[in-house]
Amino acid sequence: MSDYQQSFFNKQRKDKFILVMNLPEALKLVNQKMSRSNQSIIFEKMQFSVNSCNVPRVTIDETSARYSGQTLQVSTQSRPPYPNVKVEFTVDNYYNNYWVIYSWLSLINEQKVGTLDFRDLVDLTNPDVYKATFTLYGLDEYNNKIIQFDFTKAFPVLLGELNFNYRDAAQIDTSFDFAFDQLVTKLLNPEPIT
Secondary structure (H helix, E strand, C coil), X not given: CCCCCCCCCCCCCCCCEEEEECCCHHHHCCEXXXXXXXXXXXXXXXXXXXXXXXXXXXXXXXXXXXXXXXXXXXXXXXXXXXXXXXXXXXCCCCCHHHXXXXXXXXXXXXXXXXXXXXXXXXXXXXXXXXXXXXXXXXXXXCCEEEEEEEXXXXXXXXXXXXXXXXXXXXXXXXXXXXXXXXXXXXXXXXXXXX
């Protein structure tokens, strides 16, 4: 009996991936293991069924430099800010995953008072209190991690709409966009997912 999950002749699929979202410490302070409320989230029941996530293009700006009667193109040796990344996901039956992103946005700017952290959960002198690292793993045909993309100091900036429609039998899908500081990419030796 073989341990392989697919035939050797199958090609690698480009669309196999896992998105791991760490959450900021400030948001973890409102975690409640049992009670469902407007002031808490339940991490143990949160699960994201991610449909898509993109890795933005990587660019380094160029500039013109005059040299010996010519104009040459040279690198600025600096990267412009990355565009926001969009993550499409299926909303779970109890809206727990939607509520986590909504609560994260409310931590950054509370809906009624319009300020950061109206509950005084964190030290506001630290500019990274609402940021976390997101990691996207690309998988091979045997579900081994083969490449890792770390989005450092990430935070949501947009939570997509919810479309309720009795004529649509599908589950509710939505999306969120996140901003981040740096993209760090690593090739991995194939390691099984545990």
